[in-house]
Amino acid sequence: MTRKRQHIEFFLFLAPALIGYSLFFIFPFLRGVFYSLHKWNGYSPNMTFVGFDNYIKAFSNRGFVQSFKFTFSYALGWIVVGNCLAFSLALFLNRRFVGRNFLRTLCFAPSVINVVIIGFVWRFLLTRFKMGLYETTTWKIFGITYLLNDKLVLYMSLMVKAWSSAGW
Secondary structure, X not given: OOHHHHHHHHHHHHHHHHHHHHHHHHHHHHHHHHHXXXXXXXXXXXXXEOOOHHHHHHHHOHHHHHHHHHHHHXXXXXXXXXXXXXXXXXXXXXXXXXOHHHHHHHHHHHHHOOHHHHHHHHHHHHOHHHHHHHHHHOOHHHHOOOOOOOOOHHHHHHHHHHHHHOOO
């Protein structure tokens, strides 16, 4: 087989993936950038080029900046916490000890449970169930409203995400 034929075969095998990637990622991304540089209501044929004014307006909005910071903190926190937890669990669960299979099941179970069910369970645990424990025990840790506290909601979200993805 000649070298030229090898190159042709290589590009023929690569072409479907490149076409799919371009069609479903590159072109929509570029179109989104194009739309973001224009003022447009979404259905009118009239578009006005505004340059970076839309970005300046967005980053001038306090709510947008706060949401952007929260999302960035969540993503960064998830990368660090998730990888450290998964690696630690993998090392721990590869050792032989009594109850290892039960713990493996416990760690992998969230991966097969629907995400909606996980959300309902944790919402129940962090609100109603916890408040019932506070009324019964009067321990301050059960009286904290984790999901309503601006400083704690990020950490609680990371904890739930780490727990639900630790099996992978």
